[in-house]
Amino acid sequence: MRPSMPPTSAEFTRSVILDYIRASGSISRVELARMSGLTQAAISTIVRRIIADGLVVESGYSESTGGKRRTLLELNASARFAVGVSLEYRRLTFVVTDLSGHLVGRLSTDGPRETSPRQVMENIAERIEPLLAYLQVDPELVVGIGIAIPGPLDSSLGIVQGRLPTSAWTGLRLKDMLEAVAGRPVVVDNDASCAALGEYWTNRHAAYEKTVTATVYMAGGIGCGILTEGRIFHGVSSNAGEIGHIILDVNGPPCPCGSRGCVGLYASPDAVVTKAGRDPDLVKHLGLTLEADEVQGDFRRLVRAAARGHGSSHQLIANAASYLGAAVTTLANILDLDEVYLSGPGFSDAGALYARVIQDTLDRGAFMRSIHPVQVKMSHIGPEAAALGAAALVLQRHLTPHSVRESARRRPAPASS
Numbered sequence: 273m274r275p276s277m278p279p280t281s282a283e284f285t286r287s288v289i290l291d292y293i294r295a296s297g298s299i300s301r302v303e304l305a306r307m308s309g310l311t312q313a314a315i316s317t318i319v320r321r322i323i324a325d326g327l328v329v330e331s332g333y334s335e336s337t338g339g340k341r342r343t344l345l346e347l348n349a350s351a352r353f354a355v356g357v358s359l360e361y362r363r364l365t366f367v368v369t370d371l372s373g374h375l376v377g378r379l380s381t382d383g384p385r386e387t388s389p390r391q392v393m394e395n396i397a398e399r400i401e402p403l404l405a406y407l408q409v410d411p412e413l414v415v416g417i418g419i420a421i422p423g424p425l426d427s428s429l430g431i432v433q434g435r436l437p438t439s440a441w442t443g444l445r446l447k448d449m450l451e452a453v454a455g456r457p458v459v460v461d462n463d464a465s466c467a468a469l470g471e472y473w474t475n476r477h478a479a480y481e482k483t484v485t486a487t488v489y490m491a492g493g494i495g496c497g498i499l500t501e502g503r504i505f506h507g508v509s510s511n512a513g514e515i516g517h518i519i520l521d522v523n524g525p526p527c528p529c530g531s532r533g534c535v536g537l538y539a540s541p542d543a544v545v546t547k548a549g550r551d552p553d554l555v556k557h558l559g560l561t562l563e564a565d566e567v568q569g570d571f572r573r574l575v576r577a578a579a580r581g582h583g584s585s586h587q588l589i590a591n592a593a594s595y596l597g598a599a600v601t602t603l604a605n606i607l608d609l610d611e612v613y614l615s616g617p618g619f620s621d622a623g624a625l626y627a628r629v630i631q632d633t634l635d636r637g638a639f640m641r642s643i644h645p646v647q648v649k650m651s652h653i654g655p656e657a658a659a660l661g662a663a664a665l666v667l668q669r670h671l672t673p674h675s676v677r678e679s680a681r682r683r684p685a686p687a688s689s
């Protein structure tokens with residue numbers, strides 16, 4: 273049962289009603305009144321306005337249950353579009369989605385590697401207009417560009433705080449830079465948060481439906497996107513969800529973050545490939561390159577072998593998954609989760625194996641398991657999760673601004689670079 277809306281401004285009410293329509297797929301005015309707690313007269317007025325804005329259309333009639341058939345409403349999916357871009361060292365992924373978050377088209381190109389940030393921003397901007405033309409999307413209907421990057425960052429200011437893709441990106445005002453060259457509004461968030469939002473948006477959850485959800489995202493590293501009531505939980509500085517730095521052994525090996533024995537040192541693709549490199553027979557059998565640039569390729573060879581049942585590969589991945597399971601159990605215990613999604617390219621070839629091991633760990637050790645289960649689910653949106661989520665971030669800000677509240681504590685920007 274969804275809670276009724278608190279009384280508040282007209283814009284908030286309109287935003288909440290749009291979110292109910294988006295999440296429902298199709299819904300009648302009577303159901304909207306029941307779900308929102310508003311009168312049918314108030315719903316009729318709001319719906320008339322959002323139909324006039326072109327965001328919602330009448331889409332047919334409900335099945336008759338004896339009484340009068342009800343007119344159904346749904347989002348006018350082709351009324352607006354968004355562009356999502358996932359920026360990784362080795363790969364740039366572009367997606368275009370419609371207003372409902374569905375994929376209209378995608379494009380993948382080589383990653384920026386050592387290219388200067390300004391040149392990368394210009395390359396991104398130059399790719400977008402031809403992609404829209406190819407997909408026959410009216411550029412006037414595109415409400416913005418979302419960028420997903422590996423953290424850390426300050427998403428409220430669009431500033432990259434980490435060293436990705438290279439140290440030239442540190443302190444970069446990515447949002448301002450891309451807005452200047454692309455001439456469109458830009459939003460920036462980390463890849464795990466974007467993946468979490470993409471999952472939520474395409475699963476058609478309404479903002480009030482889930483108190484908290486978490487998505488573990490594995491690409492080069494391991495991160496986690498946390499949503500509260502459908503919006504990204506940023507913490508103080510947009511860097512919540514660093515599950516890869518949960519400490520499992522205070523006397524363990526040193527981690528670049530400054531701690532010791534972090535999960536990432538045992539469970540990240542980099543850690544797994546490094547461990548595999550100590551077994552010459554395995555390196556030879558799978559043709560591992562062990563080159564720093566090829567970690568994701570080597571990791572994919574390992575997980576594919578593990579999925580085929582190759583003994584030592586299976587053992588390596590299952591071992592990594594058990595460390596990750598320990599971290600996910602900690603996460604579930606802190607947030608009182610009832611489900612955890614696994615998302616990102618790191619899970620694409622052996623997701624079932626990871627899911628099984630993590631589920632077993634949760635079933636044995638999650639604190640709340642006698643009250644409710646914690647279910648591990650594979651993301652259904654595939655390896656483009658971060659780019660799709662970046663597009664969803666743009667749509668969410670456009671369609672349901674009530675669900676996006678900027679951090680109350682906006683810190684002053686560091687000196688411009």
Ligand SMILES: [Zn+2]
Nearest residue numbers: 517527529534
């Ligand atoms: Zn660490």
